Amino acid sequence: MSNRLPVDRVVDDSGEASWRQSPGGLVTALEPVMRASGGAWVGWVGQPDLEIEPFDENGIRIIPVPLSDSDLELYYEGFSNDTLWPLYHDVIAQPGYHRVWWERYAVVNRRFAEAAAAVSEPGATVWVQDYQLQLVPAMLRELRPDLLIGFFNHIPFPAYGIFSQLPWRTQIIEGLLGADVVGFQRVADAGNFSRAVRRLRGYPTRTPYIEVPGMGDQPARRVIAKAFPISIDVAGFEELAARPEVQERARQIRHDLGDPATVMLGVDRLDYTKGITHRLKAYGELLAEGRLSVEDVTLVQIATPSRERVESYRQLRDEIELTVGRINGDYGTISHQAISYLHHGFPREEMAAMYLAADVLLVTALRDGMNLVAKEYVAARADEDGVLILSEFTGASDELRAALLINPHDIDGVKDAIVRAIEMPRHDRRKRMRSLRKRVAENDVSHWSNSFLTTLRESRGTQTPFGGG
Numbered sequence: 001m002s003n004r005l006p007v008d009r010v011v012d013d014s015g016e017a018s019w020r021q022s023p024g025g026l027v028t029a030l031e032p033v034m035r036a037s038g039g040a041w042v043g044w045v046g047q048p049d050l051e052i053e054p055f056d057e058n059g060i061r062i063i064p065v066p067l068s069d070s071d072l073e074l075y076y077e078g079f080s081n082d083t084l085w086p087l088y089h090d091v092i093a094q095p096g097y098h099r100v101w102w103e104r105y106a107v108v109n110r111r112f113a114e115a116a117a118a119v120s121e122p123g124a125t126v127w128v129q130d131y132q133l134q135l136v137p138a139m140l141r142e143l144r145p146d147l148l149i150g151f152f153n154h155i156p157f158p159a160y161g162i163f164s165q166l167p168w169r170t171q172i173i174e175g176l177l178g179a180d181v182v183g184f185q186r187v188a189d190a191g192n193f194s195r196a197v198r199r200l201r202g203y204p205t206r207t208p209y210i211e212v213p214g215m216g217d218q219p220a221r222r223v224i225a226k227a228f229p230i231s232i233d234v235a236g237f238e239e240l241a242a243r244p245e246v247q248e249r250a251r252q253i254r255h256d257l258g259d260p261a262t263v264m265l266g267v268d269r270l271d272y273t274k275g276i277t278h279r280l281k282a283y284g285e286l287l288a289e290g291r292l293s294v295e296d297v298t299l300v301q302i303a304t305p306s307r308e309r310v311e312s313y314r315q316l317r318d319e320i321e322l323t324v325g326r327i328n329g330d331y332g333t334i335s336h337q338a339i340s341y342l343h344h345g346f347p348r349e350e351m352a353a354m355y356l357a358a359d360v361l362l363v364t365a366l367r368d369g370m371n372l373v374a375k376e377y378v379a380a381r382a383d384e385d386g387v388l389i390l391s392e393f394t395g396a397s398d399e400l401r402a403a404l405l406i407n408p409h410d411i412d413g414v415k416d417a418i419v420r421a422i423e424m425p426r427h428d429r430r431k432r433m434r435s436l437r438k439r440v441a442e443n444d445v446s447h448w449s450n451s452f453l454t455t456l457r458e459s460r461g462t463q464t465p466f467g468g469g
């Protein structure tokens with residue numbers, strides 16, 4: 001179960017409704033896992049006030065959970081995306097702490113827990129996804145103690161000094177501890193969670209175990225908190241990128257851009273965690289200083305619409321579009337644009353063609369749980385070409401050490417990395433891309449889900465008292 005289903009219901013101008021793949025890394029990762037599992041996916045359909053009966057979509061049983069307009073405002077845009085999101089991403093933006101948001105978060109989490117409890121067979125495995133549903137594990141355990149419950153956090157889990165700002169920090173910890181296994185992207189996230197448990201509840205921990213004492217009629221339990229770095233369907237993506245029509249489309253994209261010597265690409269939800277403004281600043285300065293010229297280099301920036309009713313996202317969009325307009329106005333020519341800016345979604349084939357067309361992929365996130373775009377780029381590059389510039393503040397940087405690693409706050413460092421990527425000799429590009437491809441192939445999404453679900457299944461056998469083995 002996740003807040004958002006793999007498909008969103010969209011209505012076009014003529015009032016015609018259709019389904020389209022939902023944005024974001026969670027769906028990219030879980031869609032192939034769920035198609036192979038025969039399970040059901042419990043979540044929201046992407047539009048307010050819609051009561052839809054369960055249905056089948058592309059081999060997945062869909063169980064819709066309705067959200068009203070006011071649920072969206074308080075639970076989704078408010079507590080999930082204006083409290084937890086900035087807090088968990090190291091307070092890049094100021095989180096809002098509002099009791100009405102919190103209260104609705106708890107109400108909606110209960111609705112999700114009840115929906116899952118109603119459709120789960122005895123002893124079933126329920127895998128709860130992401131920060132929007134952190135209270136669900138404990139609620140579900142209360143409703144259905146027979147279930148095996150996993151939780152995976154797709155975003156970072158912050159250090160205690162930051163997490164402790166949250167007025168409802170203890171309730172969140174208790175909610176998560178309802179799971180048998182709590183998974184995180186990075187070892188550091190799992191450590192931050194265990195530390196928060198010790199500080200707030202005083203429960204004994206010994207990595208990866210947390211001992212939860214019995215309470216009332218609830219027996220003592222052992223919870224596992226551990227890192228499971230997420231990935232993509234590597235073979236599926238490789239197959240997509242190998243299709244002749246996708247390769248032809250990549251050539252066409254380069255041609256349409258004026259066949260510049262270097263195409264750089266950024267692919268991000270339009271989100272302040274992604275460091276898009278830092279990237280534009282670095283690129284703008286390189287053009288201003290004459291270290292790059294629009295005759296030779298073009299940046300394609302895909303900024304996928306996201307959370308458009310949240311004020312900080314609106315402001316960011318204005319800032320990005322103003323900056324893009326300025327850079328294009330200052331440095332573009334009739335035949336060469338500095339930045340080709342695209343604010344909409346694309347089919348997966350088109351994404352693969354973009355990756356193939358790009359000599360350099362820029363990932364400059366200020367904080368990111370994983371960043372699957374980086375892994376998709378690597379998976380697409382069977383030609384062992386292309387340079388990945390990757391922020392060290394992404395989960396992906398733990399694995400993708402052969403990228404050009406950058407600190408996005410260091411604008412001079414980002415500029416130097418861009419120039420280095422553009423000038424990198426072919427044999428160096430090949431060596432790095434080979435190493436990156438090896439790492440991505442070793443841990444694809446089925447490896448991720450198998451290792452999480454195996455740990456979850458085996459957790460049933462580890463419910464011995466602390467120190468008991």
Ligand code: ADP
Binds near residue numbers: 026
């Ligand atoms: P996040 O989960 O924060 O959005 P990720 O980088 O982990 O970030 O995942 C983003 C996913 O969304 C990737 O699979 C990427 O291909 C996809 N995506 C991003 N932008 C678009 C777009 N404009 N059209 C289609 N897919 C997109």
Ligand code: F6P
Binds near residue numbers: 130155
């Ligand atoms: O993990 C990141 C995440 O927030 C997912 O939970 C979510 O589905 C995706 O990004 C896109 O965000 P949203 O659902 O708010 O559009």
